[in-house]
Amino acid sequence: MKLKPKRLNKGDTIGVVAPASPIRSRGHLHQAVKELKSWDFQVKLGEHVYRKHGYMAGTDQERADDLNAMFKDKTIDAIMVTNGGYGSGRILDLLDYNMIKQNPKLLVGFSDITSLHLALQKKTGLVTFHGPGVMKWNPQDFSSYSKEYLLKAISNNAPIGAIKVEDDKNWVDIIYPGQVQAEIVGGNLALLCASLGTPYEIDTKGKILFFEDWNLEPWMMDTYIQHLKNAGKLDDAVGFVIGECAHCDPVFHAGTGIYGCLSLEELFAELIQPFGKPAIYGLPLGHTASLATIPLGVEAYLDATNGKLVIKENGVI
Template identity: 55%
Template sequence: MGKVKPKRLEKGDTIGIVAPASPHYNRSDIFRGIETLEEWGYKVIVGKNVHNKHEYLAGTDKERADDFNAMFANEDVDAVFVTHGGYGSARMLRYIDFDLVRQNPKIFIGYSDITSIHLAIQKYTNLVSFHGPGMAGFNPEELSEYRREYLFKAIAQQEPIGEIRKANDKKWINMIRKGDAEGQLTGGNLTLVCGSLGTPYEIDTKGKILFLEEVWAEPWNIDHMFTHLYNAGKLQEAAGIVIGECTDCGPKKHDPGFHVTFSLEDILYEFIEPLEIPAIHGLPIGHTKELATLPMGVDAYLDATNKKLFVTESGVR
Protein backbone atom coordinates (compact mmCIF):
# COMPACT_ATOMS: atom_id res chain seq x y z
CA MET A 1 0.00 0.00 0.00
CA GLY A 2 1.58 3.27 -1.14
CA LYS A 3 1.81 6.45 0.86
CA VAL A 4 -1.35 8.61 0.67
CA LYS A 5 -1.25 12.40 1.11
CA PRO A 6 -4.16 14.77 1.66
CA LYS A 7 -4.68 17.96 -0.32
CA ARG A 8 -3.09 21.03 1.26
CA LEU A 9 -5.38 23.41 3.13
CA GLU A 10 -6.29 26.57 1.23
CA LYS A 11 -8.29 29.67 2.11
CA GLY A 12 -11.98 28.99 1.62
CA ASP A 13 -11.65 25.28 2.44
CA THR A 14 -13.99 23.63 4.93
CA ILE A 15 -12.75 22.22 8.24
CA GLY A 16 -14.79 19.60 10.09
CA ILE A 17 -14.56 19.56 13.89
CA VAL A 18 -14.75 16.30 15.89
CA ALA A 19 -14.21 15.36 19.54
CA PRO A 20 -12.70 11.83 19.63
CA ALA A 21 -11.62 11.89 23.28
CA SER A 22 -12.64 13.93 26.34
CA PRO A 23 -15.49 16.47 26.46
CA HIS A 24 -14.78 20.17 26.57
CA TYR A 25 -15.20 21.94 29.90
CA ASN A 26 -16.30 25.28 28.44
CA ARG A 27 -18.24 25.53 25.18
CA SER A 28 -16.62 28.89 24.64
CA ASP A 29 -13.30 27.13 23.99
CA ILE A 30 -14.88 25.59 20.89
CA PHE A 31 -16.63 28.80 19.88
CA ARG A 32 -13.36 30.76 20.13
CA GLY A 33 -11.57 28.19 18.00
CA ILE A 34 -14.29 28.34 15.35
CA GLU A 35 -14.13 32.15 15.26
CA THR A 36 -10.35 31.99 14.79
CA LEU A 37 -10.62 29.52 11.92
CA GLU A 38 -13.26 31.71 10.26
CA GLU A 39 -11.08 34.79 10.71
CA TRP A 40 -8.30 32.89 8.93
CA GLY A 41 -10.61 32.40 5.97
CA TYR A 42 -11.96 28.88 6.44
CA LYS A 43 -15.48 27.49 6.66
CA VAL A 44 -16.29 25.30 9.66
CA ILE A 45 -18.64 22.35 10.13
CA VAL A 46 -19.09 21.00 13.67
CA GLY A 47 -19.84 17.31 14.25
CA LYS A 48 -23.32 16.73 15.62
CA ASN A 49 -21.96 14.98 18.73
CA VAL A 50 -19.14 17.42 19.59
CA HIS A 51 -21.02 18.91 22.56
CA ASN A 52 -22.06 15.52 23.97
CA LYS A 53 -20.84 14.22 27.32
CA HIS A 54 -20.72 10.58 28.39
CA GLU A 55 -19.01 10.64 31.78
CA TYR A 56 -15.34 11.45 30.95
CA LEU A 57 -15.88 11.04 27.20
CA ALA A 58 -17.25 13.40 24.55
CA GLY A 59 -20.15 11.05 23.81
CA THR A 60 -20.32 7.29 23.48
CA ASP A 61 -17.66 5.46 21.48
CA LYS A 62 -20.10 5.02 18.59
CA GLU A 63 -21.18 8.70 18.61
CA ARG A 64 -17.59 9.93 18.49
CA ALA A 65 -16.67 7.51 15.73
CA ASP A 66 -19.83 8.42 13.79
CA ASP A 67 -18.71 12.06 13.73
CA PHE A 68 -15.24 11.04 12.59
CA ASN A 69 -16.58 8.83 9.79
CA ALA A 70 -19.14 11.45 8.75
CA MET A 71 -16.44 14.09 8.27
CA PHE A 72 -14.38 11.80 6.03
CA ALA A 73 -17.51 10.87 4.07
CA ASN A 74 -18.60 14.50 3.59
CA GLU A 75 -17.33 15.69 0.20
CA ASP A 76 -17.57 19.32 1.35
CA VAL A 77 -15.04 18.76 4.17
CA ASP A 78 -11.36 19.28 3.29
CA ALA A 79 -9.74 18.74 6.70
CA VAL A 80 -10.70 17.21 10.04
CA PHE A 81 -9.55 18.93 13.23
CA VAL A 82 -10.08 17.59 16.75
CA THR A 83 -11.21 19.78 19.63
CA HIS A 84 -8.48 18.42 21.94
CA GLY A 85 -7.21 15.18 23.43
CA GLY A 86 -7.76 13.82 26.93
CA TYR A 87 -8.90 10.22 27.01
CA GLY A 88 -10.93 7.78 24.95
CA SER A 89 -9.71 7.80 21.34
CA ALA A 90 -8.63 4.15 21.42
CA ARG A 91 -12.12 3.11 22.52
CA MET A 92 -13.64 4.23 19.21
CA LEU A 93 -11.11 2.63 16.84
CA ARG A 94 -13.30 -0.45 16.36
CA TYR A 95 -15.98 1.79 14.82
CA ILE A 96 -13.77 3.73 12.39
CA ASP A 97 -14.28 2.93 8.71
CA PHE A 98 -10.66 2.85 7.54
CA ASP A 99 -11.64 2.03 3.95
CA LEU A 100 -13.63 5.27 3.96
CA VAL A 101 -10.63 7.19 5.33
CA ARG A 102 -8.29 5.73 2.71
CA GLN A 103 -10.68 6.50 -0.14
CA ASN A 104 -11.24 10.09 1.05
CA PRO A 105 -7.81 11.37 2.11
CA LYS A 106 -8.05 14.53 4.19
CA ILE A 107 -5.88 16.41 6.66
CA PHE A 108 -6.38 14.98 10.14
CA ILE A 109 -4.67 16.73 13.04
CA GLY A 110 -4.43 16.33 16.81
CA TYR A 111 -2.01 15.06 19.46
CA SER A 112 -1.83 13.55 22.94
CA ASP A 113 -4.65 10.96 23.20
CA ILE A 114 -5.18 11.35 19.44
CA THR A 115 -1.97 9.33 19.01
CA SER A 116 -4.18 6.21 19.04
CA ILE A 117 -5.99 7.38 15.90
CA HIS A 118 -2.78 8.43 14.13
CA LEU A 119 -1.21 5.01 14.65
CA ALA A 120 -4.37 3.25 13.45
CA ILE A 121 -4.54 5.47 10.35
CA GLN A 122 -0.90 4.70 9.57
CA LYS A 123 -1.52 0.98 10.01
CA TYR A 124 -4.65 0.67 7.90
CA THR A 125 -4.55 3.48 5.33
CA ASN A 126 -0.98 4.84 4.93
CA LEU A 127 -2.57 8.30 5.00
CA VAL A 128 -0.21 11.01 6.25
CA SER A 129 -1.77 12.55 9.36
CA PHE A 130 -0.55 15.39 11.54
CA HIS A 131 0.65 15.40 15.15
CA GLY A 132 -0.35 18.94 16.09
CA PRO A 133 -2.62 21.17 18.15
CA GLY A 134 -6.35 20.84 18.75
CA MET A 135 -8.61 23.69 17.64
CA ALA A 136 -9.92 24.43 21.15
CA GLY A 137 -6.56 26.17 21.66
CA PHE A 138 -6.85 28.30 18.54
CA ASN A 139 -7.19 31.67 20.23
CA PRO A 140 -4.85 34.59 20.95
CA GLU A 141 -4.24 33.47 24.54
CA GLU A 142 -2.99 29.99 23.67
CA LEU A 143 -1.86 29.99 20.04
CA SER A 144 1.73 31.18 19.93
CA GLU A 145 3.37 32.39 16.74
CA TYR A 146 5.58 29.29 16.75
CA ARG A 147 2.55 26.96 16.94
CA ARG A 148 0.81 28.82 14.15
CA GLU A 149 3.93 28.93 11.95
CA TYR A 150 4.55 25.17 12.11
CA LEU A 151 0.86 24.36 11.77
CA PHE A 152 0.64 26.11 8.43
CA LYS A 153 4.06 24.89 7.29
CA ALA A 154 2.74 21.36 7.77
CA ILE A 155 -0.78 21.54 6.35
CA ALA A 156 -0.86 24.52 3.95
CA GLN A 157 2.36 24.36 1.92
CA GLN A 158 3.63 21.76 -0.50
CA GLU A 159 7.28 22.31 0.43
CA PRO A 160 8.80 20.20 3.23
CA ILE A 161 8.79 21.81 6.68
CA GLY A 162 12.55 21.54 6.99
CA GLU A 163 14.20 21.96 10.37
CA ILE A 164 12.12 21.66 13.54
CA ARG A 165 13.99 24.41 15.29
CA LYS A 166 13.99 25.39 18.94
CA ALA A 167 11.16 27.77 19.78
CA ASN A 168 13.39 29.74 22.10
CA ASP A 169 17.14 30.18 21.92
CA LYS A 170 17.29 29.77 25.69
CA LYS A 171 16.03 26.20 25.35
CA TRP A 172 18.45 23.28 25.31
CA ILE A 173 18.43 20.22 23.05
CA ASN A 174 20.31 17.32 24.60
CA MET A 175 22.19 14.75 22.53
CA ILE A 176 21.69 11.29 24.00
CA ARG A 177 23.58 9.48 21.26
CA LYS A 178 25.43 11.03 18.31
CA GLY A 179 25.02 10.02 14.69
CA ASP A 180 22.48 10.53 11.94
CA ALA A 181 19.53 8.60 10.56
CA GLU A 182 16.85 8.77 7.90
CA GLY A 183 13.37 7.27 8.02
CA GLN A 184 9.67 7.94 8.15
CA LEU A 185 8.27 9.74 11.19
CA THR A 186 6.12 7.80 13.63
CA GLY A 187 5.29 8.05 17.31
CA GLY A 188 3.35 10.40 19.55
CA ASN A 189 2.40 10.28 23.20
CA LEU A 190 4.41 7.63 25.07
CA THR A 191 1.43 6.27 27.04
CA LEU A 192 -0.66 5.81 23.90
CA VAL A 193 2.23 4.35 21.89
CA CYS A 194 2.65 1.73 24.63
CA GLY A 195 -1.11 1.20 24.65
CA SER A 196 -0.96 0.18 20.97
CA LEU A 197 1.30 -2.80 21.69
CA GLY A 198 -0.38 -6.16 21.30
CA THR A 199 -3.32 -4.67 19.38
CA PRO A 200 -4.11 -4.60 15.65
CA TYR A 201 -2.99 -0.95 15.72
CA GLU A 202 0.50 -1.66 17.10
CA ILE A 203 3.14 0.90 16.19
CA ASP A 204 5.70 -0.06 13.56
CA THR A 205 9.11 1.47 14.36
CA LYS A 206 11.33 -0.59 12.06
CA GLY A 207 13.73 1.72 10.24
CA LYS A 208 11.76 4.79 11.30
CA ILE A 209 12.41 8.00 13.23
CA LEU A 210 10.49 7.43 16.45
CA PHE A 211 9.35 10.55 18.29
CA LEU A 212 7.88 10.39 21.79
CA GLU A 213 6.45 12.90 24.22
CA GLU A 214 4.79 12.73 27.62
CA VAL A 215 3.19 14.93 30.27
CA TRP A 216 2.50 14.58 34.02
CA ALA A 217 4.34 11.27 34.29
CA GLU A 218 6.80 10.59 37.09
CA PRO A 219 10.20 9.05 36.27
CA TRP A 220 9.07 5.60 37.40
CA ASN A 221 6.11 5.82 34.97
CA ILE A 222 8.51 6.72 32.17
CA ASP A 223 10.79 3.84 33.20
CA HIS A 224 7.83 1.43 33.08
CA MET A 225 6.83 2.54 29.58
CA PHE A 226 10.36 2.49 28.17
CA THR A 227 10.77 -1.00 29.61
CA HIS A 228 7.57 -2.00 27.79
CA LEU A 229 8.82 -0.56 24.48
CA TYR A 230 12.23 -2.17 24.94
CA ASN A 231 10.76 -5.57 25.78
CA ALA A 232 8.57 -5.30 22.67
CA GLY A 233 11.66 -4.54 20.55
CA LYS A 234 10.31 -1.17 19.44
CA LEU A 235 13.25 0.96 20.61
CA GLN A 236 15.84 -1.36 19.08
CA GLU A 237 14.12 -1.37 15.66
CA ALA A 238 14.03 2.42 15.27
CA ALA A 239 16.55 4.19 13.02
CA GLY A 240 16.59 7.24 15.32
CA ILE A 241 14.79 8.50 18.40
CA VAL A 242 13.54 12.01 19.22
CA ILE A 243 12.17 12.78 22.68
CA GLY A 244 10.07 15.89 23.23
CA GLU A 245 10.28 18.23 26.19
CA CYS A 246 8.14 15.93 28.41
CA THR A 247 6.40 18.60 30.47
CA ASP A 248 6.10 18.13 34.23
CA CYS A 249 7.68 14.68 34.25
CA GLY A 250 9.44 14.92 37.61
CA PRO A 251 8.43 13.35 40.93
CA LYS A 252 5.11 14.72 42.19
CA LYS A 253 5.69 14.08 45.88
CA HIS A 254 8.84 13.00 47.64
CA ASP A 255 7.43 10.40 50.01
CA PRO A 256 8.85 7.15 48.62
CA GLY A 257 8.68 3.70 50.10
CA PHE A 258 12.33 3.46 49.13
CA HIS A 259 14.74 6.16 48.00
CA VAL A 260 14.49 7.02 44.29
CA THR A 261 17.01 9.23 42.51
CA PHE A 262 16.37 8.49 38.82
CA SER A 263 15.50 11.54 36.74
CA LEU A 264 13.83 11.51 33.33
CA GLU A 265 17.25 12.04 31.70
CA ASP A 266 18.74 9.14 33.65
CA ILE A 267 16.07 6.85 32.23
CA LEU A 268 16.56 8.10 28.67
CA TYR A 269 20.30 7.51 28.88
CA GLU A 270 19.89 4.07 30.45
CA PHE A 271 17.50 2.79 27.78
CA ILE A 272 18.60 4.63 24.64
CA GLU A 273 22.36 5.20 24.84
CA PRO A 274 23.32 1.47 24.74
CA LEU A 275 21.25 0.98 21.58
CA GLU A 276 23.79 3.00 19.55
CA ILE A 277 20.89 4.72 17.80
CA PRO A 278 21.07 8.48 17.12
CA ALA A 279 18.86 10.22 19.68
CA ILE A 280 18.08 13.69 21.04
CA HIS A 281 15.83 15.07 23.75
CA GLY A 282 14.09 18.42 24.14
CA LEU A 283 12.37 19.37 20.88
CA PRO A 284 8.97 21.13 21.19
CA ILE A 285 6.80 18.25 19.98
CA GLY A 286 4.54 17.55 22.92
CA HIS A 287 2.52 19.18 25.67
CA THR A 288 4.29 22.51 25.39
CA LYS A 289 3.12 25.98 24.47
CA GLU A 290 5.45 25.99 21.48
CA LEU A 291 4.21 22.82 19.79
CA ALA A 292 5.58 22.01 16.33
CA THR A 293 3.22 20.12 13.99
CA LEU A 294 4.75 16.93 12.55
CA PRO A 295 3.42 15.05 9.51
CA MET A 296 3.41 11.37 10.41
CA GLY A 297 4.55 8.89 7.76
CA VAL A 298 6.78 11.27 5.79
CA ASP A 299 10.56 11.12 5.42
CA ALA A 300 12.74 12.84 8.00
CA TYR A 301 16.44 13.22 8.76
CA LEU A 302 17.86 13.21 12.28
CA ASP A 303 21.29 14.79 12.78
CA ALA A 304 21.74 13.90 16.42
CA THR A 305 25.37 15.01 16.47
CA ASN A 306 24.25 18.57 15.78
CA LYS A 307 20.97 18.12 17.68
CA LYS A 308 18.68 18.77 14.71
CA LEU A 309 15.60 17.15 13.18
CA PHE A 310 14.54 17.89 9.60
CA VAL A 311 11.25 16.96 7.94
CA THR A 312 12.43 16.37 4.39
CA GLU A 313 9.12 15.49 2.71
CA SER A 314 5.86 17.42 2.53
CA GLY A 315 2.83 15.82 4.17
CA VAL A 316 0.36 17.33 1.67
CA ARG A 317 0.00 17.43 -2.09
Protein backbone atom coordinates in the same frame (compact mmCIF):
# COMPACT_ATOMS: atom_id res chain seq x y z
CA MET B 1 1.18 2.24 0.43
CA LYS B 2 1.55 5.83 1.59
CA LEU B 3 -1.57 7.96 1.17
CA LYS B 4 -1.28 11.74 1.38
CA PRO B 5 -4.16 14.18 1.90
CA LYS B 6 -4.63 17.39 -0.05
CA ARG B 7 -3.27 20.58 1.42
CA LEU B 8 -5.61 23.24 2.77
CA ASN B 9 -6.26 26.40 0.79
CA LYS B 10 -8.01 29.59 1.82
CA GLY B 11 -11.76 29.10 1.80
CA ASP B 12 -11.54 25.36 2.49
CA THR B 13 -13.72 23.81 5.18
CA ILE B 14 -12.36 22.22 8.34
CA GLY B 15 -14.46 19.69 10.22
CA VAL B 16 -14.02 19.77 14.00
CA VAL B 17 -14.70 16.63 16.03
CA ALA B 18 -14.23 15.45 19.62
CA PRO B 19 -13.11 11.80 19.47
CA ALA B 20 -11.71 11.72 23.00
CA SER B 21 -12.57 13.79 26.09
CA PRO B 22 -15.26 16.50 26.16
CA ILE B 23 -14.51 20.17 25.53
CA ARG B 24 -13.87 22.43 28.50
CA SER B 25 -16.46 25.02 27.51
CA ARG B 26 -18.57 26.09 24.56
CA GLY B 27 -17.12 29.58 24.78
CA HIS B 28 -13.63 28.18 24.46
CA LEU B 29 -14.60 26.24 21.34
CA HIS B 30 -16.35 29.27 19.86
CA GLN B 31 -13.14 31.23 20.34
CA ALA B 32 -11.19 28.52 18.53
CA VAL B 33 -13.66 28.52 15.63
CA LYS B 34 -13.35 32.30 15.41
CA GLU B 35 -9.58 31.93 15.22
CA LEU B 36 -9.86 29.36 12.41
CA LYS B 37 -12.18 31.64 10.46
CA SER B 38 -9.70 34.50 10.85
CA TRP B 39 -7.27 32.32 8.88
CA ASP B 40 -9.78 32.31 5.99
CA PHE B 41 -11.06 28.78 6.61
CA GLN B 42 -14.67 27.68 6.95
CA VAL B 43 -15.66 25.50 9.91
CA LYS B 44 -18.21 22.74 10.43
CA LEU B 45 -18.69 21.20 13.86
CA GLY B 46 -19.38 17.51 14.37
CA GLU B 47 -22.96 16.64 15.32
CA HIS B 48 -21.96 15.41 18.77
CA VAL B 49 -19.08 17.78 19.50
CA TYR B 50 -20.81 19.19 22.60
CA ARG B 51 -21.80 15.82 24.03
CA LYS B 52 -20.49 14.45 27.29
CA HIS B 53 -20.49 10.84 28.42
CA GLY B 54 -18.49 10.62 31.61
CA TYR B 55 -14.89 11.42 30.70
CA MET B 56 -15.62 11.18 26.98
CA ALA B 57 -17.28 13.46 24.43
CA GLY B 58 -20.29 11.25 23.83
CA THR B 59 -20.70 7.52 23.45
CA ASP B 60 -18.24 5.49 21.41
CA GLN B 61 -20.73 5.26 18.55
CA GLU B 62 -21.42 9.01 18.57
CA ARG B 63 -17.74 9.89 18.46
CA ALA B 64 -17.02 7.34 15.74
CA ASP B 65 -20.03 8.51 13.72
CA ASP B 66 -18.76 12.09 13.78
CA LEU B 67 -15.31 11.12 12.54
CA ASN B 68 -16.69 8.81 9.84
CA ALA B 69 -19.11 11.53 8.75
CA MET B 70 -16.34 14.10 8.36
CA PHE B 71 -14.28 11.78 6.18
CA LYS B 72 -17.34 10.93 4.07
CA ASP B 73 -18.60 14.52 3.71
CA LYS B 74 -17.41 15.86 0.34
CA THR B 75 -17.65 19.45 1.59
CA ILE B 76 -15.03 18.83 4.29
CA ASP B 77 -11.40 19.34 3.30
CA ALA B 78 -9.64 18.59 6.59
CA ILE B 79 -10.40 17.33 10.08
CA MET B 80 -9.16 18.76 13.35
CA VAL B 81 -9.91 17.49 16.83
CA THR B 82 -10.95 19.59 19.78
CA ASN B 83 -8.57 18.00 22.27
CA GLY B 84 -7.11 14.75 23.51
CA GLY B 85 -7.75 13.27 26.94
CA TYR B 86 -9.14 9.77 26.72
CA GLY B 87 -11.37 7.69 24.49
CA SER B 88 -9.92 7.57 20.97
CA GLY B 89 -8.84 3.98 21.43
CA ARG B 90 -12.44 2.95 22.09
CA ILE B 91 -13.66 3.89 18.61
CA LEU B 92 -10.99 2.27 16.44
CA ASP B 93 -13.09 -0.78 15.55
CA LEU B 94 -16.05 1.48 14.68
CA LEU B 95 -14.27 3.41 11.94
CA ASP B 96 -14.93 2.71 8.26
CA TYR B 97 -11.37 2.35 7.01
CA ASN B 98 -12.34 1.43 3.46
CA MET B 99 -14.40 4.60 3.17
CA ILE B 100 -11.64 6.67 4.76
CA LYS B 101 -9.11 5.28 2.30
CA GLN B 102 -11.34 6.48 -0.54
CA ASN B 103 -11.63 9.93 1.07
CA PRO B 104 -8.16 10.80 2.43
CA LYS B 105 -8.14 14.03 4.42
CA LEU B 106 -5.89 15.94 6.74
CA LEU B 107 -6.23 14.88 10.37
CA VAL B 108 -4.54 16.98 13.05
CA GLY B 109 -4.30 16.13 16.74
CA PHE B 110 -1.99 14.75 19.40
CA SER B 111 -1.88 13.09 22.82
CA ASP B 112 -4.81 10.63 22.96
CA ILE B 113 -5.25 11.13 19.21
CA THR B 114 -2.12 8.99 18.81
CA SER B 115 -4.50 6.01 18.76
CA LEU B 116 -6.17 7.43 15.65
CA HIS B 117 -2.84 8.21 14.00
CA LEU B 118 -1.66 4.64 14.47
CA ALA B 119 -4.93 3.07 13.31
CA LEU B 120 -5.28 5.23 10.21
CA GLN B 121 -1.67 4.68 9.22
CA LYS B 122 -1.99 0.93 9.73
CA LYS B 123 -5.35 0.45 8.01
CA THR B 124 -5.16 3.06 5.24
CA GLY B 125 -1.56 4.30 4.89
CA LEU B 126 -2.78 7.85 5.49
CA VAL B 127 -0.20 10.44 6.50
CA THR B 128 -1.62 12.18 9.57
CA PHE B 129 -0.40 15.17 11.54
CA HIS B 130 0.83 15.35 15.12
CA GLY B 131 -0.27 18.84 16.09
CA PRO B 132 -2.46 20.89 18.43
CA GLY B 133 -6.16 20.36 19.01
CA VAL B 134 -8.27 23.45 18.45
CA MET B 135 -8.95 23.88 22.18
CA LYS B 136 -5.32 24.96 22.54
CA TRP B 137 -6.05 27.96 20.38
CA ASN B 138 -6.36 30.73 22.90
CA PRO B 139 -3.90 33.48 23.83
CA GLN B 140 -2.63 31.51 26.83
CA ASP B 141 -1.98 28.21 25.03
CA PHE B 142 -1.45 28.96 21.34
CA SER B 143 1.78 30.71 20.40
CA SER B 144 2.82 32.28 17.12
CA TYR B 145 5.34 29.44 16.86
CA SER B 146 2.55 26.84 16.99
CA LYS B 147 0.53 28.70 14.36
CA GLU B 148 3.55 29.03 12.07
CA TYR B 149 4.28 25.30 12.08
CA LEU B 150 0.63 24.27 11.82
CA LEU B 151 0.04 26.38 8.72
CA LYS B 152 3.38 25.34 7.25
CA ALA B 153 2.39 21.69 7.66
CA ILE B 154 -1.18 21.80 6.35
CA SER B 155 -1.16 24.62 3.78
CA ASN B 156 2.13 24.06 1.98
CA ASN B 157 2.97 21.05 -0.15
CA ALA B 158 6.70 21.62 0.35
CA PRO B 159 8.49 19.78 3.18
CA ILE B 160 8.36 21.54 6.55
CA GLY B 161 12.13 21.48 6.90
CA ALA B 162 13.96 21.98 10.18
CA ILE B 163 12.03 21.98 13.45
CA LYS B 164 13.53 24.98 15.18
CA VAL B 165 13.38 25.82 18.85
CA GLU B 166 12.23 29.11 20.31
CA ASP B 167 15.12 31.13 21.69
CA ASP B 168 15.47 30.81 25.47
CA LYS B 169 12.34 28.63 25.67
CA ASN B 170 13.58 25.26 24.48
CA TRP B 171 16.76 23.28 24.55
CA VAL B 172 17.85 20.07 22.89
CA ASP B 173 19.69 17.42 24.86
CA ILE B 174 21.90 15.12 22.81
CA ILE B 175 21.35 11.60 24.13
CA TYR B 176 23.52 9.94 21.49
CA PRO B 177 25.19 11.65 18.49
CA GLY B 178 24.93 10.61 14.88
CA GLN B 179 22.82 11.10 11.76
CA VAL B 180 20.10 9.04 10.15
CA GLN B 181 17.36 9.54 7.55
CA ALA B 182 14.17 7.47 7.67
CA GLU B 183 10.41 7.72 8.10
CA ILE B 184 9.34 9.25 11.39
CA VAL B 185 6.55 7.58 13.35
CA GLY B 186 5.20 7.78 16.88
CA GLY B 187 3.23 10.02 19.21
CA ASN B 188 2.23 9.84 22.85
CA LEU B 189 4.33 7.31 24.75
CA ALA B 190 1.50 5.76 26.77
CA LEU B 191 -0.65 5.30 23.66
CA LEU B 192 2.23 3.77 21.71
CA CYS B 193 2.48 1.16 24.45
CA ALA B 194 -1.29 0.66 24.40
CA SER B 195 -1.07 -0.24 20.71
CA LEU B 196 1.17 -3.25 21.33
CA GLY B 197 -0.54 -6.57 20.68
CA THR B 198 -3.40 -4.93 18.77
CA PRO B 199 -4.13 -4.68 15.03
CA TYR B 200 -2.90 -1.08 15.27
CA GLU B 201 0.52 -1.83 16.78
CA ILE B 202 3.20 0.70 15.92
CA ASP B 203 5.80 -0.43 13.40
CA THR B 204 9.27 1.01 14.14
CA LYS B 205 11.33 -1.23 11.84
CA GLY B 206 13.91 0.97 10.11
CA LYS B 207 12.15 4.13 11.30
CA ILE B 208 12.83 7.11 13.54
CA LEU B 209 10.73 6.69 16.67
CA PHE B 210 9.25 9.89 18.08
CA PHE B 211 7.52 10.00 21.45
CA GLU B 212 6.43 12.44 24.12
CA ASP B 213 4.30 12.44 27.23
CA TRP B 214 3.38 14.66 30.13
CA ASN B 215 2.55 14.61 33.83
CA LEU B 216 4.46 11.37 34.37
CA GLU B 217 7.13 10.84 36.98
CA PRO B 218 10.39 9.36 35.66
CA TRP B 219 9.59 5.91 37.05
CA MET B 220 6.38 5.92 35.01
CA MET B 221 8.28 6.96 31.88
CA ASP B 222 10.71 4.16 32.69
CA THR B 223 7.86 1.63 32.73
CA TYR B 224 6.57 2.68 29.30
CA ILE B 225 10.01 2.83 27.68
CA GLN B 226 10.85 -0.61 29.08
CA HIS B 227 7.58 -1.88 27.57
CA LEU B 228 8.64 -0.67 24.13
CA LYS B 229 12.10 -2.13 24.67
CA ASN B 230 10.75 -5.52 25.70
CA ALA B 231 8.50 -5.52 22.63
CA GLY B 232 11.53 -4.99 20.38
CA LYS B 233 10.41 -1.55 19.23
CA LEU B 234 13.63 0.20 20.32
CA ASP B 235 15.79 -2.44 18.66
CA ASP B 236 13.82 -1.99 15.43
CA ALA B 237 14.09 1.82 15.37
CA VAL B 238 17.06 3.58 13.75
CA GLY B 239 16.88 6.75 15.84
CA PHE B 240 14.91 8.49 18.56
CA VAL B 241 13.29 11.91 18.86
CA ILE B 242 11.83 12.60 22.29
CA GLY B 243 9.67 15.70 22.49
CA GLU B 244 9.76 17.94 25.53
CA CYS B 245 7.98 16.11 28.35
CA ALA B 246 6.21 18.69 30.52
CA HIS B 247 5.63 18.07 34.24
CA CYS B 248 7.67 14.87 34.25
CA ASP B 249 10.13 15.74 37.00
CA PRO B 250 10.61 13.67 40.18
CA VAL B 251 7.94 14.40 42.79
CA PHE B 252 8.39 14.55 46.55
CA HIS B 253 6.21 12.00 48.33
CA ALA B 254 5.50 12.74 52.00
CA GLY B 255 6.91 10.06 54.27
CA THR B 256 9.05 8.44 51.58
CA GLY B 257 11.24 11.29 50.43
CA ILE B 258 12.07 11.61 46.76
CA TYR B 259 10.62 8.64 44.92
CA GLY B 260 12.02 8.13 41.46
CA CYS B 261 14.94 10.53 41.77
CA LEU B 262 16.42 9.96 38.33
CA SER B 263 15.96 12.99 36.11
CA LEU B 264 14.57 12.45 32.62
CA GLU B 265 17.99 13.16 31.16
CA GLU B 266 19.52 10.48 33.39
CA LEU B 267 16.72 8.08 32.52
CA PHE B 268 17.20 8.55 28.78
CA ALA B 269 20.96 8.12 29.21
CA GLU B 270 20.33 4.75 30.86
CA LEU B 271 17.55 3.46 28.61
CA ILE B 272 18.10 5.05 25.18
CA GLN B 273 21.82 5.79 24.98
CA PRO B 274 22.98 2.13 25.12
CA PHE B 275 21.28 1.43 21.78
CA GLY B 276 23.98 3.55 20.14
CA LYS B 277 21.53 5.21 17.76
CA PRO B 278 21.06 8.94 17.07
CA ALA B 279 18.80 10.31 19.81
CA ILE B 280 17.74 13.73 21.08
CA TYR B 281 15.38 15.12 23.70
CA GLY B 282 13.64 18.46 24.10
CA LEU B 283 12.14 19.62 20.80
CA PRO B 284 8.76 21.40 21.18
CA LEU B 285 6.69 18.40 20.12
CA GLY B 286 4.65 17.73 23.23
CA HIS B 287 2.27 19.12 25.84
CA THR B 288 3.80 22.59 25.82
CA ALA B 289 2.58 26.08 24.89
CA SER B 290 4.67 25.93 21.73
CA LEU B 291 4.02 22.82 19.65
CA ALA B 292 5.39 22.19 16.16
CA THR B 293 3.07 20.24 13.87
CA ILE B 294 4.77 17.40 12.00
CA PRO B 295 3.48 14.80 9.53
CA LEU B 296 3.83 11.18 10.63
CA GLY B 297 4.97 8.55 8.16
CA VAL B 298 7.22 10.78 6.04
CA GLU B 299 10.98 10.95 5.55
CA ALA B 300 12.91 12.88 8.18
CA TYR B 301 16.59 13.56 8.80
CA LEU B 302 17.83 13.36 12.37
CA ASP B 303 21.16 15.04 13.07
CA ALA B 304 21.53 14.18 16.73
CA THR B 305 25.11 15.48 16.83
CA ASN B 306 23.77 19.00 16.33
CA GLY B 307 20.36 18.46 17.95
CA LYS B 308 18.37 18.89 14.74
CA LEU B 309 15.33 17.26 13.17
CA VAL B 310 14.48 18.05 9.55
CA ILE B 311 11.24 16.91 7.89
CA LYS B 312 12.43 16.09 4.37
CA GLU B 313 9.18 14.97 2.73
CA ASN B 314 5.92 16.80 2.17
CA GLY B 315 2.95 15.52 4.14
CA VAL B 316 0.29 16.90 1.79
CA ILE B 317 -0.14 17.11 -1.97
